[in-house]
Amino acid sequence: MREPEETPAYVYDLAEVRANHANLREALPEPSGLYYSLKANPHPALLRELRALGTRAEVCSPGELDAALAAGWDAGEVLYTGPGKRMTDLARALRLGVREFSVDSTTGLDHLDAAVAAADLSVRCLLRINDDQPAAGQGLTMTGVASQFGADTSWVLARPAEFAGREHVVVHGLHLYMGTNLDTVAALTAQFRRSVRTAVRLTEALRAHGAEIRVLDLGGGFAAPFAKAGKAFELTGLRAELERVFDDEVAGWRTGTPEIVFESGRYLVGTAGTLLTTVLDVKTSHGKDVVVLDSGINHLGGMSGLRRLPPLVPHLVSEQDSAATAELGDVMVTGPLCTPLDLWARAARLPRVRPGDVLAVPNVGAYGLYASLVAFLGHPLPVEVVVDGDHPDRPPQRSRLHFARHATGKE
Numbered sequence: 001m002r003e004p005e006e007t008p009a010y011v012y013d014l015a016e017v018r019a020n021h022a023n024l025r026e027a028l029p030e031p032s033g034l035y036y037s038l039k040a041n042p043h044p045a046l047l048r049e050l051r052a053l054g055t056r057a058e059v060c061s062p063g064e065l066d067a068a069l070a071a072g073w074d075a076g077e078v079l080y081t082g083p084g085k086r087m088t089d090l091a092r093a094l095r096l097g098v099r100e101f102s103v104d105s106t107t108g109l110d111h112l113d114a115a116v117a118a119a120d121l122s123v124r125c126l127l128r129i130n131d132d133q134p135a136a137g138q139g140l141t142m143t144g145v146a147s148q149f150g151a152d153t154s155w156v157l158a159r160p161a162e163f164a165g166r167e168h169v170v171v172h173g174l175h176l177y178m179g180t181n182l183d184t185v186a187a188l189t190a191q192f193r194r195s196v197r198t199a200v201r202l203t204e205a206l207r208a209h210g211a212e213i214r215v216l217d218l219g220g221g222f223a224a225p226f227a228k229a230g231k232a233f234e235l236t237g238l239r240a241e242l243e244r245v246f247d248d249e250v251a252g253w254r255t256g257t258p259e260i261v262f263e264s265g266r267y268l269v270g271t272a273g274t275l276l277t278t279v280l281d282v283k284t285s286h287g288k289d290v291v292v293l294d295s296g297i298n299h300l301g302g303m304s305g306l307r308r309l310p311p312l313v314p315h316l317v318s319e320q321d322s323a324a325t326a327e328l329g330d331v332m333v334t335g336p337l338c339t340p341l342d343l344w345a346r347a348a349r350l351p352r353v354r355p356g357d358v359l360a361v362p363n364v365g366a367y368g369l370y371a372s373l374v375a376f377l378g379h380p381l382p383v384e385v386v387v388d389g390d391h392p393d394r395p396p397q398r399s400r401l402h403f404a405r406h407a408t409g410k411e
Contacts (some may be wrong), residue, residue: 005398007278007358008295008382010369012041014049015389016272017365020232021053024222024267028234029243031254033261035079037220038064039263039272040366044402045386047071052270058263062089067402069096076100079126079217082146083108088124090115094123102126102175102217104150106162113166122168126175126217127206129153131198149177153198157205164209173205173258174199175213181266183223185232189241192218196249197324203258213258216250220263224270225363227300227314232271243328266366273365275300279357289331293359296335296342298373299382300364314344316359318351337377352394374401 029036035058036050042064048071051057057068062084068078075097083104090101094115103109103125116123130150156163165171176195182188195218203213223233246253246260253260277295284290300314311353317332331350335342353359374381 006383008299009276009385010364010382011274011276011385011387011396012043012046012269012365013272013274013387013389014045015391017046017049018053018390019267020224020268020271021050021055023232023235024264027238028135028262029239029246029260029262031256031257031373033074035217035261035263036268037263037265038067039370041269042067042369042402043370043384043386044071045072045397046269046272046365050145055268056261062092065093065096065098081128087111087115087156091119092120094119098123100124100126102128104148106151107170109163109166109171112343113169116168122170124172125169125200126166126173126215127151127156127163127171127200128175129156130196131176131178131194137291150175153190153202156202160202160205161209164206164211166196171211172213173217174202174213175217175393177219177263177333178221180221181223182221185235185238185241187246188221188235191221191243192242193249195219196245199381200249215259215261217261217263220265220267223266224266224366226266226270226367227361227364229317229362230271232267239352268366271363273363273368275361275364275368277359277361279353279355279359281355283352285332291331291333291335291353293335293344295382297342298335298337298342298376300361300372300377301344302370314361314364316348316350316361318353318357318359336379339377361377 003380019046034055037058039060044067048065051072054086056077057073057081058079058081059065059068060080065078065080069075076099078091078098079100081102082097090112101123103112111124112123112125128150129150130394152162163171176199178191178195182191184244195337196216196377201218208211222235228329252258275295278294279291280294282289282294329349330347331345333348334343361375369382369384381400384399384402388394
């Protein structure tokens with residue numbers, strides 16, 4: 001790992017992105033499409049790499065749309081998702097050339113139809129589905145519970161005419177994202193099998209009211225380690241399992257009727273990112289060792305700090321060859337913020353460190369910096385460094401928080 005000139009620093013390795021993409025494509029059946037979910041990490045260097053590898057862009061905000069277009073995706077390749085879309089955002093997306101959206105309700109269909117009618121256009125639409133039961137093994141439940149995401153399967157089956165399209169909106173696909181962070185082939189296969197069977201039932205119901213389903217977006221859920229040591233999860237055998245599922249359940253999929261597509265964010269970029277942070281202070285308080293770092297919940301795990309995700313206890317490894325081999329046990333690890341909430345761990349094990357030492361948090365390329373509380377208390381943003389492990393002679397690219405911000409609504 002090349003150390004940056006300053007910390008905190010997120011370091012992204014493009015070679016790891018390419019390796020993850022190759023592994024995932026090898027695990028998915030052919031033919032099938034693959035979207036990159038920008039919410040995982042919209043850094044422009046990563047986006048350009050993923051676009052060059054052939055992924056499509058899935059966005060859910062004006063800022064993500066701007067980032068996708070700046071990275072070189074044509075607006076016609078973009079899928080615009082999200083459970084709530086402002087009319088101004090729909091109008092802007094249409095002006096920029098987006099022609100495919102995912103909607104979550106009859107109200108979503110109505111709003112999209114109104115925006116498209118005002119622009120004198122027609123668009124395609126995926127109907128997002130919230131299945132009636134959750135999938136087993138999920139890291140974060142996305143379906144089978146009360147949710148802002150999708151229309152319940154039972155709702156669509158009871159009133160299919162209301163979901164079959166609008167005057168300016170062609171419902172041509174179904175969007176089923178069952179859950180996230182599934183770390184076994186068995187769990188992934190079970191999820192996709194359930195999604196496909198639900199899609200078949202809905203396809204028949206909607207066809208009776210004029211909707212021809214030509215796309216099945218089955219989402220993703222491919223796991224990756226987060227803030228702990230490890231490699232991307234093994235997906236060997238998934239392709240064969242999914243081919244059997246599709247052969248049994250989806251007539252015509254091998255000729256692209258319907259087209260099968262998947263989504264991934266975490267798996268593609270999670271293991272490509274490392275956070276480097278400097279030790280500011282080491283002390284003992286009430287008998288406990290306390291290590292204060294220059295990075296905290298403002299740069300990593302902010303949503304954990306808000307108790308919206310499981311509490312984060314990152315794996316910290318020393319970047320110094322000279323660090324003593326002895327470890328500190330039962331260490332409180334904190335960031336620099338002026339709040340007791342800025343806590344990464346109450347009882348961690350660390351190398352024996354000194355002020356000035358640099359520690360690394362591995363596998364934070366997804367939902368790291370871009371899912372953090374960077375405005376809280378106004379500390380400096382981390383530097384972002386992009387390297388390429390396949391080309392170590394190339395100089396690192398340094399920048400700060402590359403993210404397109406939609407502020408004025410003007411092009």
